[in-house]
Amino acid sequence: MNDLPDDVVLSVENLSVDFRLRTHILHAVEKVSFQLKRGQTLCLVGESGSGKSVTARSLLQIIDRPGRIVGGRILLKNGDAITDIATLSPDSNAMRAIRGRRIGLIFQEPMSSLSPVHTIGSQIVEAIRLHTNLDKKAARERMIDLLRQVEIPNPDKMADRYTFEFSGGMRQRAMIAMALAGDPDILIADEPTTALDVTTQAEILDLIKRLQVGRGMAMLLITHDMGLVAEVADEVAVMRFGRIVEHGTVDAIYHAAGHPYTRQLLASTVKLTRQANVGKPAVMLSAEAPSPVLSVRNLGKTFGYAGNNTLRAVDDANFDLYPGENLGIVGESGSGKTTLGRLILRIVEPTAGTVFYRNKNGSEIEVTRLGKKGLRDFHREVRLVFQDPFASLNPRMTVKEVIGDPLIVNGLAKGKELEDRVAELMRLVGLDPMGMERYPHAFSGGQRQRIGIARALALEPRIIIADEATSALDVSIRSQILDLLLDIRRRLNLSFIFISHDISVVRYFCDRVAVMHRGRIVELGEAKQICTAPREAYTKSLISAVPNPDPRDKRMMHRQRFVAPINS
């Protein structure tokens, strides 16, 4: 059986995993084969539900019930011998000796993948002591050394802190330290940076890559982000519906993809590296200076009472939004971009500054002074689209009720008229009006986001504020939704304020971009200029951290770092 090539540490052969559900058997993984080689990275790419996480977990035999390995072999090289993981019982000692010791696991949620009630240090020490016979003191030293390796500052002090005192990036570093505690020769990273900002993502990937090379580990990286794959992978396996549809070196996959699904996946990623090919809105091309539909002046929000503990979520924001324009607001989490969107709608009351809105008749309204009645009229013309397509639709309302709700609330339509209007809106967002009596759970993530957009359009608004409207969607769906929004803008002459942490989305969709950092707009300009020739140091670091979906041009690894001046 000892037939593995020298550099292969783990070989998966025809692995199949079934989930026995109440009504049927779901084949989550079907006849998947790949090999992990020492010092090399294999990326498993696919969209949500493709079975990539289940594959990774089956290597450790930690699939949630009712999932079960039903076929195939997982051969792990064990010195000269070879162990078939698939034949081990999940509760056996042999399996436990492999977990953490031979194969380390890092995964997506840095928020919830560490216990909140144990200190970071104790969780890592536990992992160390499981796989070595170090005493407490030596294990602690080893733990601090690991924290130092993952570049956590003041490791001896940080070790005694709890997870909620760490930022997302720091938690992921601690998680990596834990995965390395048993000195494994295989590292599985399941979407390790999906929940992180681009700059943090670049740092974490950089760290993982260096550790992997330094220790000669084999890595299985699971992701849906083709840009990321191009930056770090040696080999790529593309998964769809539980099967590997294409497998090859990263260069072959990116430059000579054979399978149509791979090409489609790449196309939707590459498409987002350019600006959408739609001409500037007519108003912006006309010689006469158009008057802005929305003007924000010195807008600010300070949380907390006067004193040292105040947080300036938004500080002195100024910008104009012209009719038919898409303005993007980008920034990392905590930069105040979401708060800014809410201040404009006055869902959160600003503490400083003014917002002017020019209504249909051309008269200017000071939004920051509106009473209840005026604000309601304003909200009819400026609508919000939310991030989470699952949580923002009431599961007990039919699609007709969801979309028609703003019309009913404002007493604009009922009966047959309402039905016609809902059907019209559904057609507008590319949904079949036949589905209007169905409930949201019957729709996919992308379709639900279309429903949310139809709801926002119901009152014929003039401005739509979209807060991370495409973040929860797969890449291929994401570009579809963006195209839909562009199409709607052209047809209805809307203006968009598009809030996102994803630069590629903003570059594709927006005419102008405002970059936010720590509550301030640090740079505002044409999308093309911001993305290709940024002026400010912060913008430069942000843009250079965006992964580039071309393995021959690994931009992220040569990114520029930005060290924020203290007390800025």
Added chain:
Amino acid sequence: MLGYIFKRVLYMIPTLFGMSLISFLIIQLPPGDYLTSMIATMSDSGQAVDPAEIERLKEIYGFDDPFYIQYLKWIWGILSRGDFGRSFEWNQPVADLIWARMGSTLVISLLSLLFVWVVALPIGIYSAVRRHTVGDHIFTFFGFIGLAVPNFILALILMYVAYKYLGQSVGGLNSPEFAEAPWSLAKVGDFLAHLWIPIIIIGASGTAALIRILRANLTDELHKPYVITARAKGLPEYKVILKYPVRIALNPFVSAIGWVLPHLVSGVTITAIVLNLPTAGPLLFRALVSQDMYLAGSFILLLSALTLVGMLLSDLLLALLDPRIRFN
């Protein structure tokens, strides 16, 4: 942490004051007072009531004073010299009556709490980890029985069983021959032999409730990513479960201290009457019926204080257990 405790204790003072006012108000609410109910009882049994005597008593007890004067007199007595007033019915200082009962109440309460914990914890964990298995269904079945059957019925059944099949004297905490005897080894043994019935009965509903709560909480926690992390480290399964999700699902256990104490004192009154336990419940009940206002008022005040102490204890323990609470 010390500052936090100090602050919490400080906050208890106005709360206690409010509670004393409310408890005094409540016992004043029913029409009449101790004298009217005494007169009614005496006339019922055909005794003559001397109007002059009644006037004299009224004066002594100050029943004609306005509400706030009566309250101030009472509260001043408690604060200045620990005098909770006199029980009309027992013709004894309230303090003596209460302290005599409080000891046994506390012993039974704490033992019941311990019983609840010891039984509910393993069963709750088992039920959550082996959800929808035969064992879980059996425990669930008994859990619902524990929740649904009124305690006093359970008390009657257990008393019957103990008397008929075990030949034990039931009711009270001591057999008749020991009732007035001084404490000795034999009496302690007898006391312990009596204890199991009330503890099981009083603990039954609490155990059932905690099993359900733990099962629900733990089920939610079992599939959190940090559990998978622990498993992926290579920890044995029992350690994965006990160290991580159970620790987090444990919070309701600690919170239980807050409500178990007052519940045991006041909530199981009927059980205590059926079992003839010398605890506070029956005495409080008797005092309320006969409008023995100082006794009833002091009891309610003491219960409130116990509740507050219980809440404080459980909050402190929670903070000790869960750093997320400690740091907020």
